[in-house]
Amino acid sequence: MDTTTAIHQRRSVKHYDPNHKMSEVEIQELLELALLSPTSFNMQNWRFVVVTDPEKRAAIQAAAWNQAQVTEASITILLCADLHAHEDAGRYWVNAPEPVQEMLVPMIAPFYGSNPQLQRDEAMRSIGIAAQTLMLAAKSMGYDSCPMIGFDPIKVGEIIALPEHHVIGMMLTVGKAIKDANARGGQLPIEEVVFRDQFPA
Known part of the structure; x- marks a missing residue:
């Protein structure tokens, strides 16, 4: 599946086949x-917790x-950062030329050390970009997904030993859809959200 098709077809799916199992090869590829x-x-500050254990998934639910x-x-998948x-910057550039x-x-x-707000902002930027990569990759592999923020982060953090x-x-769910997503709720017109050079006066 090409990227444009994956973007058009990606939807937030909430109904999955509970009997379908992704192979370890598929999970690794994703x-x-x-x-x-x-x-x-190149900090690679994201961390991905792939939850397949039934008891942990039930607790997260x-x-x-x-x-x-x-x-x-x-x-x-819990997308964390x-x-x-x-603080461990050297390892991100081990393959780069010495200069x-x-x-x-x-x-x-x-740049980040004395700025906790920037650390958190950067974490959320990285997680957001990775989430979109995961959703489009899943779609290209024939799977559907749903990004989720409707959970208690403290309780989930305890479950996954954050x-x-x-x-x-x-949180991101990935699986085989058994029911299509609802019709799109309505996209804002492009002229309302895209501006050239600056916001309109």
């Missing part, structure tokens, strides 16, 4: 594609207003 998502300074897709989808990823390393690596820690200095950005 996550390897997610790892190609861009991040600032209970912390997500009992939304059925959490357990009916083939996999549930390490807020302190900037590039010497220029970029010393910039990373000072480490200190990490944050959950969203």
Whole structure:
């Protein structure tokens, strides 16, 4: 499936075949594609928790207003981020030429170190980009998905043993749809959201 088709066909699906299992090869392929998502300074600050254990998924569903897709989808992914990823900057550029390393690596820690708001903003940017990569990749593989924020992040964090200095950005279900998504609610006209050079006066 080409990218344009995947963008047009991707929808937030809430009804999945609970008997369908994704193979480990498919799960690995999906996550390897997610790892190609861009991040600032190549920090790769996202962390992906792929939940397949039935008990953990049931607990997460209970912390997500009992939304059925959490357990009916083939996999549930918690998209998280390490807020302190900037502290280990050298490893992000090990394959770069030495002049590039010497220029970029010393910039990373000072840029984020004393700014918790920027750390969190960067985490959410990275998670958002990775989420779209995952959703389009899933669609191209013949799967559907649903990004979710309707859950208790503290309870879910406890279930997945979220480490200190990490944050959950969203949850994503992936599986085989058994019911189409509802018709699109309505897109705003392009002239209302796209402007040339500046916002209109």
